[in-house]
Amino acid sequence: MKRVFRLTAVFALVLGLFSNTLAITWFPKEFTCPIDNEKNTFMVVGSYGSYIYSYPSKYQWLFFPLTDSPTYYICKKCHLTTFMWDFDKLPKEKINALKKILTDVKVSKNFTKYTELPISERLEIMEKVYAVLDQDEYWWERFHRVKGYHYAQEGKTEKAAEARKKSLELTTGFLKNDKSKTPQKMSFYISGAMKHFLSDDKGALEDLQKALETKYQEEGATAEENKNGEAGMNERLKDYIERIKSEKKPRLMDTQDDYR
């Protein structure tokens, strides 16, 4: 018994060291709200490693920091909510329009730390905020995919499905458009992923197979980058197809912590 305990302790220590080297770290930083000059303490990313690309969120083509709560900033006073990289970079000419929509925004509870508020609640405010900011359909596709991910994480399956259907609808449009900004191979991956998470595995397998047969071509990328993109995507696609076929499915409720 003693020996087992000791082994376990050593194991935990080694694992601890390992994860310390690779940890995602966040640091507090003060931000001034562009709407009302309120001072807010938000988190900024200190470090992360390339391991984030193998977290299960890859099965929805989503990666850190989109998967993490501190990424979604909300001002404690006026409730302006944005991705962390947009908060203090909003176009000045939109401030008045933003003020107007924020007057109707209410939050479910008072909070000290902004991460106390559910991510999905922050995303719902963001949907109103970004409607003012003239985002294109590629932006919205990813936004709905992100929403689907976080609703599912919070156990809100119906809302997750709704958001994923919107992502799928836009992606289907990109696949019909020769001039799509998203490489076709990636759109097939995303389309397949959304179908899988909407319980249409037949459709998912068809799309993932099509993705495998489509050459990776990103506008502005060098031949080398396209070649690496092709190889990387194919590896991911084969893994995805195999997982669906073998029924070792990526779990819908996967979190980064329980990834094995």
Ligand SMILES: [Zn+2]
């Ligand atoms: Zn504010």
